[in-house]
Amino acid sequence: MAASDSPSAALRRRDLCSRGIRLAGKMRSDVVDLLDTYVERQGLDASASVVAVEGVPAAAVERWDEQTGTQRLLENLAAYRAFRALLAQMLEEQREQLGEADAALGRALAAVLLQVSAFAYHLEELLRLESHGPPSEEGASPPPPSHLSLFEKKLRGLGVLRELAQWAVRSARDLRQIAKPSLGSSSAPSLAESP
C-alpha cells in the first residue's frame, strides 16, 4: 500500500512527526520522574531486575534501522494501546491498594496515562495518512487477569514503566526516521516508500 505522498500529506506527516517527537520527549521525562516516585513509594529497589513481563510490550528491537515506516507506526501503536490498558489497570490497583493515601502517585500515573492515550491517537493520525489507516482495536487482548501478589503487581508496574520509558525514546527515533525526506535517505525506507 503506497502511502499517499502528495505535498500536503508530506507536510502534514512532517508536522505530525515533529509534534509527536516533542510529545515523546515530554512523555519520557515524565515517565522517568514517575519511575523514581513509583520506586520510592512502592518500596522497591531501583536496580531490581525485572524479567520480561507477560503482556508488556518490549521496546527492544533487532535491525531497527531496517524497519519500514509502516512497521514502525504499527508496532508503536500496538505498544501504546497496550500501555494504555496496563496503566489504567495500574491506576485502578493503586487506588484499591492505597486509596487517597498516595494521591500524588495516582495523579502522576493518570498524567502519564493521558499522554500515552494522546500519543496513541497521534500515531493513529499518522497511519490515517496512509491508505489503510490504523488497525481497529476490537479483539485487542486486555491485560492478563491480576492473580498476582501485591509484590508481583509492584514489580510488574516497575517493568511497565521501564519499558514505557524505553518506548518513548524509541518512538522519538522512529518518528525522526519517518520524518526523514524519502529521497537520498541512507537509512531504511521512510513512510513514503513503505510497500
Place this chain on the structure above:
Amino acid sequence: DSHIQYERVGADVTMKCGSMDWDAAVTWTANGTDIDESHLNGSYLILKNVDLTQSGQYSCYEGSSWHLKYQTYLRVGTPPKEPVLMCRSNNYPKGFYCSWHLPTPTYIPNSFNISVIHGTREMVCEKDAFPKNRCHIRYLQLFSTVKYKVTLTVTNALGKNSTTLTFDEVAIVKPDPPESVVAKPVPNNPRRLEVSWQNPSSWPDPESFPLKFFLRYRPLILDQWQHVELSDGTSHTITDAYAGKEYIIQVAAKDNDIGTWSDWSVAVHATPWTEEPKHLTTEAQVTETTSASTSSFMPPPTTKICDKGAVVGS
C-alpha cells in the same frame, strides 16, 4: 633445557643445575657474567628477595668441561591487580567499545579475556588492531531494558584478576566532542562573535539521533565561563562579548534523549570586531585617545546562567 621462569618480586628463588648432583662443581652466569660463590649452595643457585633488576638469562656450566647443563630466562614480576574497565558508545546506535588498562604494571606478559552478556545472549567483542587494549561490540538490539554485563579477566604466569561492569544501553552513550569549531568576529559588531562547529564524525546518524550542544566562552582575562545550551543547529552568535577582548570558546555534545555529555572540544580563540583607528590631526588624536581609554571595558548587560543539571565531560 632452556625456558622461562616467572617469579614474584620479593620471592626467594632456587635454581638447580639441571640433572647435576648437589655437590657437583659448576659455574653459574647471569647474562654472561659469573655469579659470586656466595649465591651458591652446592651446585644450587640461591637468589633471595628477587627484584626486577634480577630478570635475565641464567646459565649453569659443568665445572671442568664448561658444558652448558642448564639455562633459564628469569622474569621477575607481579600478579595482575584488578583491571580498570570502561565501556562507552560514541557511535550510537551502531555499537559500543570497551577499553581497559592495569592500574600498575606487572613487568611480565598478560593476557586479557572479555565476555559481554546481554540477558541470556553472549556477544562478540571484536578486538581492535589499535589501540591494543580495546574491542568493540555491535548492538544487536536497540531500546532494550535488559542490562549489559561485561567481565574482563586478566591472567599472567603469577596470577589472575577480573572486573565486571553492568550497565544499561543508554547509560554509556557519550559522543565524541564536536569538530571543526570556528569562531569569527562579526564586522561592525563589537559585541558579537559567530561560532560554528560540526557533529563529531564518529556519530553515524545525526538526523535520527540528533545531538544537542553546550557552548562555553569567556574572555581570557576572566576565569568565569558563560554557558549556553543549544538544542539544534551547529552554530551560535555570542552577542554579549566584551568589546576588544580575546575570547576562548569550547563546545560539548550530547544525544538529545539519552547518555552523557562529551568532553569539551578543542578550544578556539577569537576577538570581536573593533573599529579601525581613524587618521586624525594631533590635537583631535589627543582628545580621542583620552575618551576611548575610559569606555573600552563595558561588562555585558546579561550573563546567561548555565543549566545547573548539565555536567560536561563527566
